[in-house]
Each structure stands twice: as structure tokens, then as C-alpha cells.
Amino acid sequence: MKAITRFFSSVKLAIVLLIILTLASILGTLIPQGRSAVEYTARYGQISNLLIRMEITHLYHSWWFLGLLFLISINTIVCTLTRLKSKLKKTLRPKLEFESKMLNSLKVSQTFTINKGIEKTKERLKELLISNRYRTQEKTLKGRVFLMARKHVFGIFGSDVVHIGLLIIFLGGILSGLLGFKSNLQLTEGQVLKIPKADFSLKLDKFETEYYESGRVRDWKSTLTVIENKKEIFTKKIEVNHPLSYKGFMFYQSRWGWDWENPSVNIVIKDQGDTSNGINITLKIGDKAILRDKNLEIHALHFVPDFVLNERNQVTTRSLQPNNPAVFIKAIKDGKELFSGWIFSKFPDFVQQNSQKEKGLSIRFADFKTEQYSGIQMTKDPGASCIWAGCIILMFGLFVAFYWTSREIKILMEEKKGSTYVIIGGLAPKNRESFRVEFDKITKKLRR
Amino acid sequence: MNESTLFLISFILYIFSAFFYFAFLFSKKIKFAKRGYWAAAIGLAIHTAALVLRIFESGHAPFTNMYESLSFFGWSAVFAYVFVEAKFKLRKAGPYYMLIVIALMALASSPLMPKEATPLVPALQSYWLWLHVSITLIGEAFFCIAFVTSIMYLKAISKEKRGIDSESGLTSEKLDSISYRVIAIGFPLFTLGGLVFGMVWAYKAWGSYWSWDPKEVWTLITWFIFALYLHTRLVMGWKGKKSAIVAIIGFLAALFTYFGVNYLLTGLHSYA
Numbered sequence: 001m002k003a004i005t006r007f008f009s010s011v012k013l014a015i016v017l018l019i020i021l022t023l024a025s026i027l028g029t030l031i032p033q034g035r036s037a038v039e040y041t042a043r044y045g046q047i048s049n050l051l052i053r054m055e056i057t058h059l060y061h062s063w064w065f066l067g068l069l070f071l072i073s074i075n076t077i078v079c080t081l082t083r084l085k086s087k088l089k090k091t092l093r094p095k096l097e098f099e100s101k102m103l104n105s106l107k108v109s110q111t112f113t114i115n116k117g118i119e120k121t122k123e124r125l126k127e128l129l130i131s132n133r134y135r136t137q138e139k140t141l142k143g144r145v146f147l148m149a150r151k152h153v154f155g156i157f158g159s160d161v162v163h164i165g166l167l168i169i170f171l172g173g174i175l176s177g178l179l180g181f182k183s184n185l186q187l188t189e190g191q192v193l194k195i196p197k198a199d200f201s202l203k204l205d206k207f208e209t210e211y212y213e214s215g216r217v218r219d220w221k222s223t224l225t226v227i228e229n230k231k232e233i234f235t236k237k238i239e240v241n242h243p244l245s246y247k248g249f250m251f252y253q254s255r256w257g258w259d260w261e262n263p264s265v266n267i268v269i270k271d272q273g274d275t276s277n278g279i280n281i282t283l284k285i286g287d288k289a290i291l292r293d294k295n296l297e298i299h300a301l302h303f304v305p306d307f308v309l310n311e312r313n314q315v316t317t318r319s320l321q322p323n324n325p326a327v328f329i330k331a332i333k334d335g336k337e338l339f340s341g342w343i344f345s346k347f348p349d350f351v352q353q354n355s356q357k358e359k360g361l362s363i364r365f366a367d368f369k370t371e372q373y374s375g376i377q378m379t380k381d382p383g384a385s386c387i388w389a390g391c392i393i394l395m396f397g398l399f400v401a402f403y404w405t406s407r408e409i410k411i412l413m414e415e416k417k418g419s420t421y422v423i424i425g426g427l428a429p430k431n432r433e434s435f436r437v438e439f440d441k442i443t444k445k446l447r448r
Numbered sequence: 449m450n451e452s453t454l455f456l457i458s459f460i461l462y463i464f465s466a467f468f469y470f471a472f473l474f475s476k477k478i479k480f481a482k483r484g485y486w487a488a489a490i491g492l493a494i495h496t497a498a499l500v501l502r503i504f505e506s507g508h509a510p511f512t513n514m515y516e517s518l519s520f521f522g523w524s525a526v527f528a529y530v531f532v533e534a535k536f537k538l539r540k541a542g543p544y545y546m547l548i549v550i551a552l553m554a555l556a557s558s559p560l561m562p563k564e565a566t567p568l569v570p571a572l573q574s575y576w577l578w579l580h581v582s583i584t585l586i587g588e589a590f591f592c593i594a595f596v597t598s599i600m601y602l603k604a605i606s607k608e609k610r611g612i613d614s615e616s617g618l619t620s621e622k623l624d625s626i627s628y629r630v631i632a633i634g635f636p637l638f639t640l641g642g643l644v645f646g647m648v649w650a651y652k653a654w655g656s657y658w659s660w661d662p663k664e665v666w667t668l669i670t671w672f673i674f675a676l677y678l679h680t681r682l683v684m685g686w687k688g689k690k691s692a693i694v695a696i697i698g699f700l701a702a703l704f705t706y707f708g709v710n711y712l713l714t715g716l717h718s719y720a
């Protein structure tokens with residue numbers, strides 16, 4: 001047990017771990033993370049198996065990387081605690097006896113004699129130290145006076161506060177990893193969606209896209225209402241960078257898109273040579289329209305927003321943008337199939353098969369309509385508040401460690417024939433220059 | 449006066465500053481160092497005006513393309529220098545440091561960098577972005593000073609070994625201590641800007657505070673290296689040469705985080 005404690009309290013271990021973590025992190029940025037096995041084989045050939053087996057392909061979540069993080073946490077805890085004990089003891093019960101040799105060995109020290117009694121010298125010295133915001137403690141032993149003055153003592157605990165902050169951040173990371181989750185929601189205007197794993201629903205009241213003058217997207221905004229037990233709780237407009245938060249769930253504006261599941265198409269039917277506007281029908285995909293006077297049935301069977309033929313000559317969509325909307329139409333006249341094929345809104349004259357014109361009929365795909373949906377990312381991250389608390393503690397600790405630096409002055413006085421022999425030494429581990437200035441000021445005033 | 453004229457004037461003043469500092473280096477006359485300092489300080493004031501004008505013209509923080517970002521990095525570098533020089537009098541670092549500033553400004557004004565302010569994509573419209581980028585770059589500027597003083601340290605010890613004393617009071621020991629002191633300023637700033645505000649912004653924009661994106665990881669790597677610097681120095685008593693080398697590597701990592709990641713690796717941050 002003791003050996004384990006000693007192992008984990010060593011700063012050398014921390015340094016080794018930090019170096020390994022640094023190198024591993026670099027490796028993770030050089031090898032693309034989280035791709036498919038095929039891609040790795042194409043890229044790295046033989047060694048790709050090794051990479052996958054060593055989990056270098058998802059390095060930051062691999063057992064060994066997490067293990068290193070775990071080790072460094074244990075290291076930090078043990079190291080901080082073992083040092084804290086002796087640090088506290090030194091601060092709360094400082095040793096008030098010291099030898100002149102020890103004072104002389106301090107970074108700044110002076111020895112001199114003052115033509116005053118020891119009591120007067122001590123009072124003057126204390127007065128000077130207190131006016132420089134030092135706190136003093138003293139002890140008299142066998143005619144010798146020991147005086148110790150310190151300021152910003154808390155400064156030496158700055159690094160402990162840093163490490164505690166760091167551990168809280170680690171803890172937050174663990175909580176996020178274990179309990180946090182993410183999911184993508186799609187809502188169209190007016191839709192109410194029950195939120196998975198929660199006891200409330202969200203309704204999308206309105207979805208807007210704002211543009212710059214140049215036509216680029218400036219922002220997306222969704223007006224959401226939280227509904228709980230059939231009651232509307234509140235409404236908030238969210239946009240990128242301004243999420244909605246309720247009961248630990250966060251809702252982010254993340255995407256938008258067209259809902260291609262349920263478009264409706266607008267089709268114009270004319271007899272050949274007809275100069276009127278023709279007949280305008282609107283129907284949903286899967287529905288049919290019946291024109292009794294013509295004895296005609298129009299079926300809208302399929303829709304794609306961005307028509308393309310793949311290498312096997314099958315129809316698919318190239319993207320989810322309406323770059324080349326097409327609808328598959330079947331026209332039946334007198335019970336016989338008159339026409340079936342794709343028609344295009346961007347290319348009204350182009351018909352893929354069974355040219356309709358020969359049959360004396362023109363079917364044109366005039367327009368389509370579908371709703372935009374708002375893509376909302378939902379997250380629940382119970383670790384996040386832990387992270388923010390840890391960050392605040394970490395920053396506070398850093399500030400204390402670097403800018404609230406402790407200073408210590410020790411004085412040994414002895415009376416010799418009515419005058420006082422003074423040895424004074426001081427220590428400021430992190431701010432030596434300005435400490436030296438202060439120290440010189442104090443001793444100069446004392447000797448005057 | 450428009451923004452690009454002001455930028456150019458400040459650039460010229462920085463060149464003057466470097467010029468004076470080199471004059472100081474060769475002539476050893478303090479008056480040249482003083483002129484160098486003032487040229488940098490006035491340049492900084494004008495550069496500040498240029499950045500403020502840019503903010504008003506574009507209506508957003510000046511960090512959305514490489515030109516703006518480099519210009520701000522140059523500004524931070526001079527800002528940190530003017531501040532540190534007033535406190536530590538490291539005049540002899542002036543000529544080398546101002547060369548780095550000039551390199552940043554030259555890169556910013558090179559024709560390869562598109563200058564026009566582009567409208568912001570939605571994710572970048574956040575005041576956390578201002579805080580994140582500005583404080584990170586200011587922190588890195590202090591690392592840059594430590595980089596220069598560390599290199600000067602390495603030069604100084606090899607000179608001192610050959611028995612040549614440094615004339616201007618900037619001894620190797622002093623350089624070593626200045627490196628530590630500026631890292632002590634830069635480290636909390638870098639932690640706050642790069643890691644803390646970066647996490648807050650990511651949380652606001654993407655819903656997760658950390659996603660192991662290459663730029664994030666390189667920020668962490670830089671941070672690890674400076675944590676190594678502090679620990680080896682404070683706990684293991686490393687000083688001088690070894691410390692200087694760690695500080696140099698740390699700044700190079702920061703530089704790679706800033707430039708390399710955008711060009712060589714891809715990730716969420718790749719629009720910057």
C-alpha cells in the first residue's frame with residue numbers, strides 16, 4: 001500500500017504521463033479518427049489492422065487513453081493530498097525557532113546591529129512589517145527573539161486549487177460520458193413532438209431563415225413551445241448559439257431541411273394543341289386524381305428532389321436540395337395505361353420514357369410544395385455543470401498560484417550591550433524581484 | 449482614414465521599431481531602444497484604431513478570416529511586448545521580437561489572404577467567439593515573448609561559457625526568470641481563452657463542450673507542454689537550458705495550433 005502511495009504521489013509519474021498523453025494526442029490528430037475499416041485499409045494497408053486493434057482509430061475513447069487519464073487523476077489526487085498535509089502543517093503551525101545559518105542561506109538576507117534595545121527594535125520591525133501587510137508571529141527563548149512575518153500565505157495553495165479544479169473537470173467528463181446523450185429531432189411547423197426520455201413535449205410554432213443581402217444564410221430561428229401535462233409552459237425563439245434549456249435538456253438549432261416524405265405536386269394537364277391554361281391539379285405522392293370528363297386518372301407515384309441516375313441506371317436523389325425535382329406519373333385513360341414516367345419541373349420538355357406527346361396529351365410538372373423542417377439537436381449532459389464549476393475553480397487556482405504569491409520574512413534578534421543584533425532573511429518563491437525591493441525598503445527603514 | 453491605411457501605417461511603424469531596435473543592438477545607445485519602444489507603442493495605438501474601425505465596418509469580431517486573425521495576432525504580440533518591456537526592460541529582445549511581429553503583419557497583408565470581411569456563418573455569431581479568440585491569442589503572445597527570451601537564453605549561456613559577459617544586464621539568469629514570468633502571465637490567459645471559453649462556446653454552438661476536434665486537441669497539447677514547463681521547473685527544479693527548450697517547443701505547438709491545424713488537418717474549426 002505504501003509503495004503504491006509513493007508511486008502515485010510522485011511528480012515524475014505526472015510528467016511521464018503528461019508526455020505520453022501529449023504524444024498520444026498528437027498521434028490522434030495525425031490519423032483520422034472514426035472512419036470505416038475500408039478507408040483505413042485503403043490508406044494504411046497492412047498496418048490498418050494493428051491501428052484498429054490498438055483502438056488508434058478512435059484513440060480518444062480507447063481504453064488505454066482513458067486509462068492514462070484515469071492514472072493521471074489518481075496521480076493528481078494522491079500527490080495533492082500527500083503534499084497538502086505537510087503544507088497545512090507548515091502554514092498553521094510554523095516552526096518559530098530557526099538558526100542564523102538557515103536565515104543566511106535564504107535568497108535575500110542581511111545581518112546588522114541597531115543601537116536600540118531589543119524590545120524597541122522588535123516593535124519598530126513589527127510596525128514596518130504590518131504596514132507592508134505582513135502578519136507576524138513571535139517567540140522569545142533564552143533572550144533570543146524569533147519573529148516570523150508572512151503575507152499571501154494562501155498563495156501556496158493555489159496549485160492545490162488548480163488540481164482540485166482539474167479533478168472536478170475530469171469528473172464532469174466522466175459524468176458526460178456515462179450519462180450524457182444526444183439525439184436529432186425534426187419538427188415541421190405546427191408539429192408537437194414528445195421528447196424521448198423526458199416528460200414533456202415541444203411544439204414548433206414557427207421556423208424562419210434569415211439571409212444577408214448577398215443571399216447567404218445569416219441565421220435560422222425556431223420558435224419553440226414547451227408543453228407539459230397538456231399545458232404550455234413557455235415559448236422561446238432559439239437560434240444557432242442560443243439554445244433552449246429545460247429540465248437539464250438543451251435544444252440547439254442545428255440544421256434545417258425540406259421534409260421530402262410528404263410533398264405535394266402541382267401538375268398541369270393539357271390536350272395537344274389546346275391553347276388554354278389547361279387543368280391544374282394538386283396531389284400528394286401516392287394519391288391519384290380523376291378527371292371524369294376526360295376519363296383520365298393521374299397517379300403521382302414517386303418524388304425525388306434532385307433527380308439522378310446511378311451507375312445501375314436506377315433513379316435516386318443526388319442531394320436533399322430541390323435542384324432537379326422530378327415526379328413519377330402514371331396516366332390511365334379508359335382503363336389503359338397512356339403514359340408512365342418521370343417528369344421534371346426544371347425541364348418541362350424532357351420526358352424520360354414513353355413520350356406523352358405522341359399520345360396527344362401534355363403533362364407538365366409545374367410546382368411542388370413541401371414543408372421545411374427545423375433540425376434540432378437535443379442533448380442532456382449532466383456533466384456540463386460539473387465542468388463549469390471545475391473551470392471556475394481552476395481559473396481561481398491559477399490566479400492564486402501565479403498572482404497571490406506568498407512571501408515570508410524571518411528574523412532572529414539578540415541583545416548585545418544595549419544594541420540589537422539582527423539577522424533577517426526572506427523568501428518569495430515566485431516574485432523575487434519585487435520582493436527584494438520590498439525587503440530592502442523595510443530593512444533600510446529599520447536601520448535608519 | 450480607412451482601416452487598411454491605418455493597418456499599413458502601424459505596419460510601417462513596427463518596421464521602424466525593428467529598425468531602431470537593431471540600431472540599438474549594434475550601437476548600444478539606449479536612445480535607439482527608447483525610440484524603438486515608442487514606435488511600437490504608437491504603432492499599437494494606430495493598429496488598435498484599425499481593428500476598432502474594422503469591427504464597426506463589418507459589425508462583428510475581427511477574427512473571421514486569416515487576414516483579420518493574423519492582424520489581431522500581430523496586435524496581441526505588440527500589446528504583450530509593450531506591456532512586458534515596460535515591466536522587465538528586455539530591450540535586447542526587441543529586434544528579434546519585432547521581426548516576428550513584422551512577419552505576422554506581412555503575412556496578414558500578403559495578397560494570398562482575402563481581406564474583405566465576409567458575413568458570418570451562424571455558428572460564429574457569438575460573443576463567446578470574441579472572448580475565446582482574443583484571449584487565446586493574447587495568451588499566445590506572451591508565449592511568443594517566452595519563445596524569444598528562451599532562444600536568447602540559449603545564446604547567452606553559450607556566450608557566457610566562452611567567457612563573454614552580457615553587457616546590457618540581460619544576463620542568462622535574468623532571461624530565464626523573464627521566460628518564467630511571461631509564461632506565468634500567458635498560461636492563465638491561454639487556459640481561460642483557449643480551453644475554458646472554447647468549451648463554453650462549443651457548448652453554446654454545438655451542444656458539446658469537447659469533441660476532440662484537431663484544433664481542440666492541439667490547444668490541449670500546447671497546454672500540456674506548458675503544464676510540463678511549470679511542473680518540471682517548480683517541482684523538479686529544472687531551470688535554464690531544459691526549461692528554455694520546453695518553452696520553445698510549447699510556443700511552436702501554439703503556432704502549429706494556430707496555423708498548421710487549419711492547413712494540414714481538418715475538423716470543425718476548419719472555416720477559420
Ligand code: HEM
Nearest residue numbers: 009010011014072075076079156159162401675678682683
Ligand atoms: C495537466 C494537468 C495539470 C495542470 C494543468 C497542473 C497545473 C499546475 C500549476 C498551474 C501549478 C502551479 C505552478 C506554479 O505555481 O508555477 C502546479 C503545481 C504542482 N503540480 Fe500540477 N497540474 C497538473 C497535473 C499535476 C499532476 C498529475 C500532478 C501529480 C503529481 C501535479 C503535481 C503538482 C505539484 C506537486 C505542484 C507543486 C505544488 C506546490 O507545492 O506548489 N500536477 N500544477
